[in-house]
Amino acid sequence: MSKLHVTTSVNGEPVEFLTDPGASMLDALRGPLGLTGTKEGCGTGDCGACSITVDGRLVCACLMLAVEAEGHEIATIEGMADGETLHPLQRKFLEMAALQCGICTPGMLISARALLQKNPDPSEEEVRFGLAGNLCRCTGYDKIVRAVMETAAEMRGAA
Amino acid sequence: MNEMSTKWIGKNTIRPDGADKVTGRAGYAADNTMPGMMWGKVLRSPHAHAVIRSIDTSKAEALPGVKAVVTAKDIVEFPLDKSVMLGIQDMRWMCRNVMAREKALFHGHPVAAVAAISEEVAAQACALIEVDYEVLPHVIEIEDAIKDGAPILHDFIRHEGKPSNIAGTMVLKAGDIEKGFAEADIVIERTFTTRPVHQGYIEPHACTVSYAADGRVTIWSSSQGQFMVRAMTSLLTGIPQSNIRAIPAEIGGGFGAKTIVYLEPVAVLLSKKSGRPVKIVMSRDEVQRATGPAPGSLMTVKIGAKKDGTLVAAKGDFYLQAGGLPGSPLRGPVGCSFAAYAIPNVLSTGYDVVSNRSKVAAYRAPGAPHGAFAAESVLDEIAQALGLDPLDMRVRNSAKPGDKAIYGPNFGDVTFVETIDAIRKHPHYSAPLEKNPRPGVKRGRGVASGFWYNAGGESSVQVNITEDGNVVVTTGHPDVGGSRASIANVVAELIGIEHSRVNVIIGDTQTIGFSNLTGGSRVTFASALVATAACEKVVEQLKDRAAKIWKIEADAIKWQDGMALPAGDNAGKFPPLSLKELAAKANEMGGPIGNQTQLNTTGADPGYATHCVDVEVDVDLGIVRVLRYTAAQDVGRALHPAYVEGQIQGGVVQGIGWALSEEYLYDAKGRVDNASFLDYRMPVCSDVPMIEPIVIEIPNSKHPQGVRGVGEAPIVPPLAAIANAVHDALGVRFYDLPMSPPRVSARLEAAG
Numbered sequence: 001m002s003k004l005h006v007t008t009s010v011n012g013e014p015v016e017f018l019t020d021p022g023a024s025m026l027d028a029l030r031g032p033l034g035l036t037g038t039k040e041g042c043g044t045g046d047c048g049a050c051s052i053t054v055d056g057r058l059v060c061a062c063l064m065l066a067v068e069a070e071g072h073e074i075a076t077i078e079g080m081a082d083g084e085t086l087h088p089l090q091r092k093f094l095e096m097a098a099l100q101c102g103i104c105t106p107g108m109l110i111s112a113r114a115l116l117q118k119n120p121d122p123s124e125e126e127v128r129f130g131l132a133g134n135l136c137r138c139t140g141y142d143k144i145v146r147a148v149m150e151t152a153a154e155m156r157g158a159a
Numbered sequence: 160m161n162e163m164s165t166k167w168i169g170k171n172t173i174r175p176d177g178a179d180k181v182t183g184r185a186g187y188a189a190d191n192t193m194p195g196m197m198w199g200k201v202l203r204s205p206h207a208h209a210v211i212r213s214i215d216t217s218k219a220e221a222l223p224g225v226k227a228v229v230t231a232k233d234i235v236e237f238p239l240d241k242s243v244m245l246g247i248q249d250m251r252w253m254c255r256n257v258m259a260r261e262k263a264l265f266h267g268h269p270v271a272a273v274a275a276i277s278e279e280v281a282a283q284a285c286a287l288i289e290v291d292y293e294v295l296p297h298v299i300e301i302e303d304a305i306k307d308g309a310p311i312l313h314d315f316i317r318h319e320g321k322p323s324n325i326a327g328t329m330v331l332k333a334g335d336i337e338k339g340f341a342e343a344d345i346v347i348e349r350t351f352t353t354r355p356v357h358q359g360y361i362e363p364h365a366c367t368v369s370y371a372a373d374g375r376v377t378i379w380s381s382s383q384g385q386f387m388v389r390a391m392t393s394l395l396t397g398i399p400q401s402n403i404r405a406i407p408a409e410i411g412g413g414f415g416a417k418t419i420v421y422l423e424p425v426a427v428l429l430s431k432k433s434g435r436p437v438k439i440v441m442s443r444d445e446v447q448r449a450t451g452p453a454p455g456s457l458m459t460v461k462i463g464a465k466k467d468g469t470l471v472a473a474k475g476d477f478y479l480q481a482g483g484l485p486g487s488p489l490r491g492p493v494g495c496s497f498a499a500y501a502i503p504n505v506l507s508t509g510y511d512v513v514s515n516r517s518k519v520a521a522y523r524a525p526g527a528p529h530g531a532f533a534a535e536s537v538l539d540e541i542a543q544a545l546g547l548d549p550l551d552m553r554v555r556n557s558a559k560p561g562d563k564a565i566y567g568p569n570f571g572d573v574t575f576v577e578t579i580d581a582i583r584k585h586p587h588y589s590a591p592l593e594k595n596p597r598p599g600v601k602r603g604r605g606v607a608s609g610f611w612y613n614a615g616g617e618s619s620v621q622v623n624i625t626e627d628g629n630v631v632v633t634t635g636h637p638d639v640g641g642s643r644a645s646i647a648n649v650v651a652e653l654i655g656i657e658h659s660r661v662n663v664i665i666g667d668t669q670t671i672g673f674s675n676l677t678g679g680s681r682v683t684f685a686s687a688l689v690a691t692a693a694c695e696k697v698v699e700q701l702k703d704r705a706a707k708i709w710k711i712e713a714d715a716i717k718w719q720d721g722m723a724l725p726a727g728d729n730a731g732k733f734p735p736l737s738l739k740e741l742a743a744k745a746n747e748m749g750g751p752i753g754n755q756t757q758l759n760t761t762g763a764d765p766g767y768a769t770h771c772v773d774v775e776v777d778v779d780l781g782i783v784r785v786l787r788y789t790a791a792q793d794v795g796r797a798l799h800p801a802y803v804e805g806q807i808q809g810g811v812v813q814g815i816g817w818a819l820s821e822e823y824l825y826d827a828k829g830r831v832d833n834a835s836f837l838d839y840r841m842p843v844c845s846d847v848p849m850i851e852p853i854v855i856e857i858p859n860s861k862h863p864q865g866v867r868g869v870g871e872a873p874i875v876p877p878l879a880a881i882a883n884a885v886h887d888a889l890g891v892r893f894y895d896l897p898m899s900p901p902r903v904s905a906r907l908e909a910a911g
Contacts, residue, residue: 036190037183039411041361042443046836049361077183090181094173097801100640100809102180103187103362103411125845132845135836137359137412138640139805140812141844 008069010035011079019066025059026050028066029076037077037106041135048134051107051114052076058114060133077106080113088151089113098147100138108134112148120156124149167651167658168864171801174644175663176409188365188381188408189440196367197226197274199429199439200281201422202288203449204263204270207297207515207829208310211263211290214271218287224280226433228288230271231260233428235397239315243394246387246676248419250394252484256518257395257424263292264312264483265515266830267449269421274429274437297515297829298324301457301478304514312483312513326485327511329493331565339472339504343463346472347540351533353878353896354822355455355480357447358522359813359841362411364450365440366422370430376403378427381410383417383637384676389668395424396431403427406667407637414639414813415521416451418676447834452823453522454480454487460496460533464541468552472504473497477530479511482518487511490612491526494566495875496534499575499610499767500556505565515829521678523810524611524871528817528878532896535607535879539886549606549883550579550588550769566612571764574793574857575608578769581791581853582606587771588789594888599778602786603888608769609875613868614679615760618686619672622650622693623753624701628739630654632690633666635674636682640809640870641802645683646690648798649864653694655721656738672757680868683798684859685760691863696754704748705736762861766872768792770811774884781904783819783885784846790876791853795867800854807852807873814877816842822897840899 003018010033017032026043029035029052041047043062050061053075054068080087089112092098099105108131115122115130122130127148128141136144179185216228234254237243243250254260259268271288275281296310303309304324311322318325340346366380376398382388385405393400410417422439430437441450456479463472475496479487489509497505509526542549557575564570582588594602621633632650636642643663651658675681698718705723706713715730716723722735745752773787790807797803820840824832833839858865878896885903886892891910895902 030190035183036186039187039362040189040440041363041411042836044443044835044837047361047443081182086178086181093181094177095171097171097174097641097799097805099177099180100802100805101360101362101410101412102176102185103360103409105180106183109181124849128845132843135359135361135841135843137361137414137813137841138809140808140810140850141842141847142808142849143801143805145844145849 004067006067006070008072008074010074011076021067023066024062025064025066025069026061029061035076035078039103039106041103048111049104049107051110051134053110053114058111077110080109087113088155092147092151096143096147096150098139098143104134104136108136108144116152116155120152122152167648168798169800170648171799172644172648172658174641175647176638176643185409187362187411188379191367191379191408193367193369193436196436196438197276197433198278198281199272199274199426199437200278200285201269201425202271202285204259204266204268206263206292206294207266208295209263209292210295211259211261211270212293213291215289216271219273219284222280222284222287224276225273225284226435227274227429228271229425229428229432231258234258234424235395236260245390245394249486252486252518253391253419254395256484257421265517267445267517268483272425272429274433299514299516299825299829301455301480301512301514304512305478312515324513325510326481326513329489329509331493331507332505333565334504336472336474336504336506340463343471344466345541345544346461346463347537348459348461349537349894350459351536351894353456353529353532355452355516356817356821357452357839358414358416360412360414360416363441363443363446364421366426367436367438368423368426368430369436370427374402376427378403378405378423379408380423381408381417383410383413383639383678385637385668386635386673387418387676388420388423391420392424392427396427404667404669407665410637410639414523415525415678418521418678421450443836444834447839448831449517451520451522452517453525454519456529458492458529458533460537462537462541464545466545468542468545468547468555470500470502470556473502475507475530475534477509479509479526480516480519481511481513482516483513484518485511485513487519488521488525491524492530495527495610496530498565499558499608501558501562507565523813523874527609527611527875528814531607531609531875532878532882535876536882539883550583553608554579572860575767577793577855577857578767578791579608581855582769582771582789585789585853587787592773600775601778601888602773602775603884603886604771604773605880605883605887606769606771607876607879607883609872611680611766611872611875613763613766614681615685615763616675616681617673617759618689619674619755619757620686620689620693621671621753621755622690622697624697624738624742626742628742629660630656632661632663633671634663634686635666635671636677636686638665639677640806641799642682642686644802645798646686649687649690650694653691654738655719672755680766680870681763684763684862684866684868687798687864687866688760688862689756689758692758693754693756696756697752700752701741704741704744707748708736708744709733762859764859764861764867766792766868768872768876770876770880772880772884774881774888776885776888776903778907781900781907783898783903785815785848785881787848789851789853790873791855792872793855793857793867794869795859795862796856796865797854798864798866803854803869804852806870808850810870810873811850811877812842812847814874815847815881817896818878818881819897820899
């Protein structure tokens with residue numbers, strides 16, 4: 001079957017690409033778009049390593065067809081920092097050692113940002129349930145939860 | 160030199176690889192591409208146990224877009240009658256694990272591989288490969304595999320003179336075990352089982368390889384040792400090591416399981432045959448089905464004690480699943496289960512049991528959590544029967560410096576009691592715990608300890624002064640949890656400069672000297688040791704250069720805060736020479752400044768850990784939740800405390816998964832029934848509480864900074880600690896893991 005043409009926006013920039021009809025958004029990001037920051041841990045929506053947002057809504061890119069991006073706003077880890085200025089979550093993850101191997105980190109950061117946009121003042125329990133779709137095997141989650149809560153406090157203070 | 164100054168050592172600096180990892184720029188194994196690249200795919204056995212009569216690849220090869228097909232006949236064969244070891248891996252088994260040879264030994268065992276212009280064409284080609292199987296009866300569980308009449312996996316294996324699935328044994332003993340039990344006032348013997356668990360790294364195995372026209376090979380892959388990748392690929396392909404450049408990608412978790420190869424030799428042969436670069440990425444299904452796991456176990460532990468709690472005898476029989484090929488980590492339970500205790504009479508025996516499962520791979524303190532589950536559960540029962548505090552009983556029985564360890568050497572420092580005391584003194588241990596907070600809910604507290612050997616071994620490092628007077632450090636070990644950050648701290652401290660002026664990278668096999676695996680909790684220990692030696696040499700060079708410039712003796716110069724200074728008034732009056740100034744004059748004063756140090760490091764003293772956990776059991780639903788967890792460990796010296804804590808927290812949560820939810824399920828045909836992250840249930844964020852680490856720092860006297868390995872000991876106590884807590888909650892003791900809701904419910908129903 002011939003490829004389909006998709007026009008979309010990724011991290012605020014207009015993007016066009018060709019895709020097989022059956023390819024996932026994750027395949028499109030990592031393949032033709034060259035955005036390998038979004039990771040594949042399972043391909044079945046169970047690990048959250050491929051978390052992106054579509055029009056601000058948190059999505060596993062592996063569960064979305066690439067053609068579904070047509071006309072929508074996609075945001076990935078590559079667009080999280082503002083040039084050289086890291087997003088507060090990115091900075092706090094580094095300062096608080098909230099990553100070890102780092103493979104879950106892009107998805108974790110995208111999920112955490114989506115959580116804080118909905119809930120700027122989450123309790124520990126709310127953070128834990130908010131990130132329950134993102135597997136991390138290295139950290140035991142402790143420093144991730146603390147980093148997200150500290151970031152939330154900092155962002156509230158700055159707002 | 161016991162370097163204890165603290166400008167950078169002990170500081171939570173930002174890791175050198177950090178910015179790349181939070182922005183998605185870090186390059187992991189699956190992130191690489193090459194011009195003209197083909198996609199490789201592995202065809203896997205649909206049977207748990209079958210003779211491979213023949214393989215016909217002609218239809219696959221004729222499919223347009225297929226560039227190469229390989230089978231076992233392309234892989235170097237290691238005959239069954241002669242062992243060839245690479246580290247702890249026997250190449251007889253490795254060559255048969257990467258590609259099935261005489262037999263398919265588990266569902267998912269590779270039987271062929273294809274390189275094609277796309278993943279889709281490669282998959283179509285795999286479907287066209289015709290394999291003539293003679294399906295054999297299979298056996299999965301240890302209990303079944305060691306029965307008379309069990310299907311025998313390997314004709315060449317004999318145990319006690321008969322064909323058997325017991326591929327090997329290991330025995331350690333001390334004293335007279337029968338005499339010991341005769342002297343005991345109390346003897347408790349219990350049988351335990353644990354299920355195989357997967358290491359659960361989020362990054363599937365992947366590699367990109369290029370076999371060039373001149374026979375030179377480049378491999379980009381994530382592993383726990385680029386030198387292991389090079390050596391195993393060389394052995395399995397016949398290509399000399401000098402022609403294989405193994406470049407370590409960032410590794411997305413390994414936990415021991417990426418200490419062997421699955422894909423790299425296969426991809427190299429596909430690349431050689433096709434004349435094109437080849438990339439292979441495993442699916443999660445393939446990872447769960449055909450890599451790792453840690454073995455399941457069947458264990459009987461018998462311990463005898465005097466009324467006062469003095470342990471007099473301990474016997475353990477540890478059967479571990481090896482998977483389809485021999486090689487389970489017997490030294491874990493056999494050597495570690497009783498090692499921290501001064502027990503005069505010990506008999507500890509391990510049995511390596513093959514069955515039709517994926518070949519096991521190392522997982523964090525391989526084998527030790529199993530043994531600790533058994534031994535520390537029995538100790539808990541003894542303490543309870545004698546009316547003793549379980550921690551007091553452990554203190555009474557701690558091994559002492561100079562004691563002969565069951566596994567051979569005499570102990571140097573023994574810092575076990577310090578970990579027990581840390582828990583005894585921690586508010587957690589004495590905090591009130593409401594045992595029955597509401598109807599249908601019971602709570603309990605448990606403790607357990609753990610021992611792990613830790614390792615030294617070969618490490619190489621380069622410390623080079625850049626022309627502009629900064630420092631680049633190259634090490635030979637993949638960084639799985641922050642080792643670059645730790646080494647940056649050490650080098651900044653020793654050279655006496657700002658941390659930001661030190662950059663630590665990981666070299667590939669052709670740019671840095673041999674360095675053994677990232678495993679055995681060895682990397683920070685060994686890297687810091689060689690980096691220290693290299694920094695000392697570099698400082699000597701810097702002092703020599705200053706001596707030449709000032710025309711005085713090098714002895715009359717000291718190095719302080721990144722500058723050469725006259726050592727005293729007698730040396731003369733000179734303004735300090737900074738690293739930058741010396742670097743700028745390097746070439747006129749004798750050439751580049753730098754050092755490569757390569758050592759077989761020794762002095763890695765064992766790790767000790769003691770944990771305390773509170774659990775809550777929903778009696779109706781059988782759900783066990785961890786409410787509070789405190790983990791004490793002697794780490795020697797925390798070069799980067801946050802990453803030390805992270806090792807402890809991560810290990811504990813893996814242990815929680817092992818204890819409560821993780822297990823492999825097999826169907827009647829011997830196929831893994833839960834090869835996904837949905838059905839293989841690792842802890843998620845909402846399953847666990849904060850994990851409080853107690854980082855004890857008693858410097859290891861054999862290490863320049865006092866470092867002791869950290870990463871593995873934290874996974875040793877949790878299984879037993881949680882089982883002991885569940886017992887405290889319910890009055891029912893679990894001898895079988897995981898304590899998952901169906902099992903807990905069934906057990907509670909049986910108990911009435």
